[in-house]
Amino acid sequence: xxxxxxxxxxxxxxxxxxxxxxxxxxxxxxxxxxxxxxxxxxxxxxxxxxxxxxxxxxxxxxxxxxxxxxxxxxxxxxxxxxxxxxxxxxxxxxxxxxxxxxxxxxxxxxxxxxxxxxxxxxxxxxxxxxxxxxxxxxxxxxxxxxxxxxxxxxxxxxxxxxxxxxxxxxxxxxxxxxxxxxxxxxxxxxxxxxxxxxxxxxxxxxxxxxxxxxxxxxxxxxxxxxxxxxxxxxxxxxxxxxxxxxxxxxxxxxxxxxxxxxxxxxxxxxxxxxxxxxxxxxxxxxxxxxxxxxxxxxxxxxxxxxxxxxxxxxxxxxxxxxxxxxxxxxxxxxxxxxxxxxxxxxxxxxxxxxxxxxxxxxxxxxxxxxxxxxxxxxxxxxxxxxxxxxxxxxxxxxxxxxxxxxxxxxxxxxxxxxxxxxxxxxxxxxxx
Amino acid sequence: xxxxxxxxxxxxxxxxxxxxxxxxxxxxxxxxxxxxxxxxxxxxxxxxxxxxxxxxxxxxxxxxxxxxxxxxxxxxxxxxxxxxxxxxxxxxxxxxxxxxxxxxxxxxxxxxxxxxxxxxxxxxxxxxxxxxxxxxxxxxxxxxxxxxxxxxxxxxxxxxxxxxxxxxxxxxxxxxxxxxxxxxxxxxxxxxxxxxxxxxxxxxxxxxxxxxxxxxxxxxxxxxxxxxxxxxxxxxxxxxxxxxxxxxxxxxxxxxxxxxxxxxxxxxxxxxxxxxxxxxxxxxxxxxxxxxxxxxxxxxxxxxxxxxxxxxxxxxxxxxxxxxxxxxxxxxxxxxxxxxxxxxxxxxxxxxxxxxxxxxxxxxxxxxxxxxxxxxxxxxxxxxxxxxxxxxxxxxxxxxxxxxxxxxxxxxxxxxxxxxxxxxxxxxxxxx
Numbered sequence: 001x002x003x004x005x006x007x008x009x010x011x012x013x014x015x016x017x018x019x020x021x022x023x024x025x026x027x028x029x030x031x032x033x034x035x036x037x038x039x040x041x042x043x044x045x046x047x048x049x050x051x052x053x054x055x056x057x058x059x060x061x062x063x064x065x066x067x068x069x070x071x072x073x074x075x076x077x078x079x080x081x082x083x084x085x086x087x088x089x090x091x092x093x094x095x096x097x098x099x100x101x102x103x104x105x106x107x108x109x110x111x112x113x114x115x116x117x118x119x120x121x122x123x124x125x126x127x128x129x130x131x132x133x134x135x136x137x138x139x140x141x142x143x144x145x146x147x148x149x150x151x152x153x154x155x156x157x158x159x160x161x162x163x164x165x166x167x168x169x170x171x172x173x174x175x176x177x178x179x180x181x182x183x184x185x186x187x188x189x190x191x192x193x194x195x196x197x198x199x200x201x202x203x204x205x206x207x208x209x210x211x212x213x214x215x216x217x218x219x220x221x222x223x224x225x226x227x228x229x230x231x232x233x234x235x236x237x238x239x240x241x242x243x244x245x246x247x248x249x250x251x252x253x254x255x256x257x258x259x260x261x262x263x264x265x266x267x268x269x270x271x272x273x274x275x276x277x278x279x280x281x282x283x284x285x286x287x288x289x290x291x292x293x294x295x296x297x298x299x300x301x302x303x304x305x306x307x308x309x310x311x312x313x314x315x316x317x318x319x320x321x322x323x324x325x326x327x328x329x330x331x332x333x334x335x336x337x338x339x340x341x342x343x344x345x346x347x348x349x350x351x352x353x354x355x356x357x358x359x360x361x362x363x364x365x366x367x368x369x370x371x372x373x374x375x376x377x378x379x380x381x382x383x384x385x386x387x388x389x390x391x392x393x394x395x396x397x398x399x400x401x402x403x404x405x406x407x408x409x410x411x412x413x414x415x416x417x418x419x420x421x422x423x424x425x426x427x428x429x430x431x432x
Numbered sequence: 433x434x435x436x437x438x439x440x441x442x443x444x445x446x447x448x449x450x451x452x453x454x455x456x457x458x459x460x461x462x463x464x465x466x467x468x469x470x471x472x473x474x475x476x477x478x479x480x481x482x483x484x485x486x487x488x489x490x491x492x493x494x495x496x497x498x499x500x501x502x503x504x505x506x507x508x509x510x511x512x513x514x515x516x517x518x519x520x521x522x523x524x525x526x527x528x529x530x531x532x533x534x535x536x537x538x539x540x541x542x543x544x545x546x547x548x549x550x551x552x553x554x555x556x557x558x559x560x561x562x563x564x565x566x567x568x569x570x571x572x573x574x575x576x577x578x579x580x581x582x583x584x585x586x587x588x589x590x591x592x593x594x595x596x597x598x599x600x601x602x603x604x605x606x607x608x609x610x611x612x613x614x615x616x617x618x619x620x621x622x623x624x625x626x627x628x629x630x631x632x633x634x635x636x637x638x639x640x641x642x643x644x645x646x647x648x649x650x651x652x653x654x655x656x657x658x659x660x661x662x663x664x665x666x667x668x669x670x671x672x673x674x675x676x677x678x679x680x681x682x683x684x685x686x687x688x689x690x691x692x693x694x695x696x697x698x699x700x701x702x703x704x705x706x707x708x709x710x711x712x713x714x715x716x717x718x719x720x721x722x723x724x725x726x727x728x729x730x731x732x733x734x735x736x737x738x739x740x741x742x743x744x745x746x747x748x749x750x751x752x753x754x755x756x757x758x759x760x761x762x763x764x765x766x767x768x769x770x771x772x773x774x775x776x777x778x779x780x781x782x783x784x785x786x787x788x789x790x791x792x793x794x795x796x797x798x799x800x801x802x803x804x805x806x807x808x809x810x811x812x813x814x815x816x817x818x819x820x821x822x823x824x825x826x827x828x829x830x831x832x833x834x835x836x837x838x839x840x841x842x843x844x845x846x847x848x849x850x851x852x853x854x855x856x857x858x859x860x861x862x863x864x
Contacts, residue, residue: 020452020614024636027608028647031635036649036704040666042656049652087639094707139652146609147617176459177578178815180612180619182452185579187613203463204456207519215460217468220481220571220822223830224474234472272468275526315839373815382814383610383805390652398655407747 020183021074023106024084026143028091034136035092038099043136048392048413050127051115051145054406057157057381064160065116065128066152066191074144075108106137114415119156119194123429126416128153128386135393142388151184152191154384158375159195165356166369172214173200174348175376188376201370216312217269222283225265234268238304243267245300246293253332255292259284266297270308277301278309278344281325286316291325295332295340302338310344312370318347318355319362326365346370353380452615453506455538456516458575460523466568467524470531475568480824480845482559483547483577486838489589489813496592497548497560498584498623506576507540538569546847551588551626555861558848560585560818567825574820583616584623586816590807591627597788598801604646605632606780607808620808633802648744649701654715657697666700670736675699677732678725685764687724691716698729702740709733710741710776713757718748723757727764727772734770742776744802750779750787751794758797778802785812 037043056063080088080103089100111133116122128149131138162171173192179185189205199212206213225231228243235243246267250256262284270277277297281290291311298308311329313321322345333340348370359366373379389409390398399411410431417430469475488495512535521532543565548554560581563570594603605624611617621637631644638645657663660675667675678699682688694716702709709729713722723743730740743761745753754777765772780802791798805811821841822830831843842863849862 020618020636022636024639025608025614025617026635027606027633028635028638028645029633029650030647032647032705033649033653033701036653036666036701037656039704040663040700042662042665042700045656047656084639088635091635091645135656139650142650142652143609144614147611147614150610151612151616174459176457177575178582178817179579180583180809180814181615182457182576182579183613183615184583185457186452201459201461203458203460203520203523204452204454206460207456207516213460213523215462215464217465218461218571218574220574221465221468223822224469224477224479224567224825226828230474231472233474234468268472268474269465269468272471273464373817377612377809377814379814382612382809382811385610385805390655393656396658 021070021144021148022084023078023080023140024087025147026140030140030143031088032092034103034140035095035099037136037139038102043102044134045394046132047135047138047390047394048130048132049138049142049388050391050414051129051131051149051386051388052125052127053153053384053386054124055385056124057154057378057384058161060157060161062121062123062157063153063384064156064195065120065122065149066118066156066194067149068116068118068129070148070152071129071145074148075111075113075141078106078108078141080104080106106140108133108137108141111137118152121426122153125410126429126431127414130413130415132413135390138390146386146388150384150386151378152187153386154378154381155188155376156191156195158378158380159192159197161353162356162369162371162375163196165353165360168196169198170366170368171197172346172368172370173197173202173372173375174370175372176202176205178373179376185376192375197371198368216273216278216309217280219280219283219314221269222262222265222280225268226261228260228264230261231264231268234271237271237274237301240304242271242297242300245303246296249296249299253292253296255296257288258292258296259289262289263293263296266293270297270301274301274304274306276309277306278346279311280314281311282313282315286313286321287324287328291328295329298340298343299332299336299338302336308340308343310346310367312346312348313366314347314349318349318366319359319364322347322365323363344368348372350374453502453576453580454516455510455512455572456519457579458572462572462575463520464524466535466572467527467531469568469571470534475534476566477826478564479567479570479822479826480562480564481570481574481820482823482846483561483563483581483818483820484557484559485585485816485818486556487817488556489586489810489816490593492589492593494553494555494589495585495816496588496627497552497554497581498550498588498626499581500548500550500561502580502584503561503577506580507543507545507573510538510540510573512536512538538572540565540569540573543569550584553858554585557842558861558863559846562845562847564845567822570822578818578820582816582818583810584619585818586810586813587620587808588623588627590810590812591624591629593785594788594801594803594807595628597785597792600628601630602798602800603629604778604800604802605629605634605804605807606802607804608634608637610805611808617808624807629803630800648705648710648741649712651712651715651746653701654694654697654712657700658693660692660696662693663696663700666703669703669706669733672736674703674729674732677735678728681728681731685724685728687728689720690724690728691721694721695725695728698725702729702733706733706736706738708741709738710743710778712744712746714745714747718745718753719756719760723760727761730772730775731764731768731770734768740772740775742778742799744778744780745798746779746781750781750798751791751796754779754797755795776800780804782806
């Protein structure tokens with residue numbers, strides 16, 4: 001697992017997390033129970049809670065723990081503000097004034113937390129976090145701890161599954177627009193990076209966490225070019241007219257039916273990014289226009305000493321198109337004595353585990369997958385049923401009975417020992 | 433549609449939204465394109481973009497628009513901060529200094545936005561938002577606008593579907609712990625309220641948006657009581673010993689096999705909330721212990737002049753259990769001349785559209801449904817494919833071609849007219 005979140009803006013992320021995730025970010029019953037426990041003088045009883053899940057997500061055989069980073073930030077900054085207390089007074093008007101003093105003074109400095117690290121492989125029914133401390137306080141933090149671990153764990157697990165199908169160093173997170181809210185998007189960038197993705201399209205996630213940011217051009221840019229005049233201020237590069245140069249190749253190669261609007265757009269973009277020109281090639285027709293216009297500009301740039309980066313496919317049969325594009329790129333490069341065979345082919349367009357499997361079976365020439373919706377919303381299973389249960393109270397093991405057998409808990413505080421074989425390969429987890 | 437978000441803490445919510453959703457919260461290609469357009473002197477070309485979706489979610493026949501509130505807040509506060517610019521300079525080191533001045537001065541004060549309101553029924557291919565303004569600016573706001581409308585629209589639609597199956601005024605949002613991140617949870621509370629839910633368990637969502645907050649007690653509270661000593665400080669109410677009173681009824685009714693730990697817990701909770709006692713009844717056995725202990729405490733409270741509120745079922749066959757509980761509540765009340773038949777029965781436990789349908793078919797006595805995971809993660813379809821496309825540029829209609837027919841856009845700026853019949857029932861939407 002990579003990714004240590006050693007970004008440059010952790011302080012800012014802390015602040016944002018504090019704003020969102022404060023002691024009010026919990027379920028009302030936690031606060032109602034706290035009042036009843038305080039009245040019963042049982043709020044400070046020493047107890048242990050465990051956080052775990054009962055079933056592996058995605059019908060898989062492992063999960064990857066995530067969210068500990070946010071849990072620490074939440075716990076470190078746990079404090080009821082005056083405005084929170086004022087709000088709660090409206091909800092529990094009968095509470096004695098001393099109760100509000102108790103809440104105001106609550107903090108998590110003396111709780112003891114043990115468990116898994118972000119990025120560790122984890123399994124059902126073993127404690128991912130085990131927390132010892134005063135009973136009511138541990139109850140109050142149940143809902144936020146579940147919120148902060150459920151989605152990151154699900155997302156991290158999901159990311160590793162995509163990486164397994166796509167191959168190492170091939171996946172980029174493209175899901176900002178389809179994520180379930182802004183921090184759904186940020187969490188997706190951060191934890192997919194931990195799960196083996198190489199970057200994100202999300203600038204703010206990159207700003208906050210230091211994970212690399214990637215992105216080039218969209219259809220809207222290309223569609224805005226129609227006539228030659230549209231690139232009048234962006235066709236000159238190093239004293240040469242890039243449009244004229246590209247058009248020469250167009251005639252020479254007999255590719256005279258490529259869409260000219262698209263070519264103007266590519267020329268214009270290339271003058272902005274001559275050292276890293278890349279193009280989205282499916283706005284009109286990938287094989288009849290997009291890839292050819294890309295190559296015309298790449299050839300013209302090459303004459304000026306610039307190597308282009310590659311293309312992105314965003315629709316159509318990605319297996320076939322990627323093979324066809326690789327072929328024409330390589331052949332066209334060869335024709336002029338250049339090696340264009342390593343230009344990067346990025347593919348996006350609603351990629352999921354099944355489409356990655358199909359691509360693997362059918363063969364493809366894709367170097368990088370841009371993965372959005374199916375990664376960031378965990379479409380195959382959008383929720384992980386993490387739970388948080390009391391296992392010891394006043395030093396006595398507790399268990400939950402239920403009419404549903406699978407909801408019965410294993411009493412007592414547990415520790416997990418991971419057993420390795422002689423070759424240091426993990427064999428199984430032992431629950432003690 | 434109810435819900436106007438007239439909460440008391442809108443200013444605070446604004447601040448939080450500003451922290452998360454600033455101009456960096458976008459895809460990198462938007463910024464890369466902006467630089468290319470600025471260099472090509474095309475960034476200020478007048479253009480129109482439309483936001484729409486192509487397919488209705490949940491195989492349904494309508495969607496409910498949501499997220500406009502957040503879009504307004506984002507647009508009103510759109511401003512690149514110095515720290516954002518410094519970060520972007522690392523990503524586009526070749527950019528001229530004047531480009532950063534242009535970005536720094538960008539704001540959304542002069543764009544023109546028209547479209548649907550939060551809570552309106554909406555349909556495929558019609559513009560939900562239509563935005564006129566300078567091209568590059570409209571491109572920069574694409575990703576955040578999609579993020580801010582995709583999930584709220586999906587969630588609002590999902591909420592109305594639950595309300596249709598459950599009946600009006602019966603659904604409460606219980607999804608904080610399973611939501612995809614903290615503001616996934618807040619959005620779920622806010623927009624399910626707009627979609628006809630009556631409240632949320634999420635205290636912070638209530639604090640921010642003013643939506644009612646509900647919650648009573650969890651298993652952890654009940655499981656922490658074992659011996660009589662556990663309620664020694666919380667059994668007295670108005671000078672009477674509530675445990676003694678409840679135990680008298682226990683003997684009288686011959687319910688001597690109820691779990692005593694559970695009874696101590698209920699007594700303890702009731703002394704904290706005598707005016708609104710409610711109990712979670714499935715910790716040990718709903719019919720053999722939970723409902724009986726609830727009634728013992730309700731009878732003892734009634735003698736002191738307090739009417740209890742009701743029970744919550746969180747496991748088992750909710751149809752049968754709710755009927756059995758209603759029966760024993762009514763009969764036990766009648767035996768002592770009380771009307772307990774209106775005590776509220778709340779049901780939770782992974783409720784989804786299918787379980788609501790099954791409950792409707794099998795009959796039930798549930799008054800309120802606590803709906804979590806399946807509502808807040810939109811499990812049946814966790815993403816809505818909202819898109820945002822340029823439809824006019826320099827006053828000329830534009831369309832996108834694609835190898836996939838369904839990705840082709842309808843060119844030109846459109847307006848939507850909703851046609852009503854003589855009885856003011858909406859008939860269809862006309863795209864002009």
